[in-house]
Amino acid sequence: xxxxxxxxxxxxxxxxxxxxxxxxxxxxxxxxxxxxxxxxxxxxxxxxxxxxxxxxxxxxxxxxxxxxxxxxx
Numbered sequence: 001x002x003x004x005x006x007x008x009x010x011x012x013x014x015x016x017x018x019x020x021x022x023x024x025x026x027x028x029x030x031x032x033x034x035x036x037x038x039x040x041x042x043x044x045x046x047x048x049x050x051x052x053x054x055x056x057x058x059x060x061x062x063x064x065x066x067x068x069x070x071x072x073x
């Protein structure tokens with residue numbers, strides 16, 4: 001089981017989202033799950049831009065694509 005202290009808030013966010021620490025064994029797997037979680041949020045029709053004021057995007061998020069589009073776009 002990965003140490004929560006090492007991965008801090010990412011592991012905590014996944015746990016609150018319902019993804020147990022036993023679902024990943026490496027930092028890479030954890031960030032893949034975090035990216036999948038963020039992708040579901042960003043692409044949800046409920047988030048149409050009318051209520052979102054800001055978002056904090058981590059380097060690992062900015063270096064990836066969301067449905068084939070660079071995250072920053």
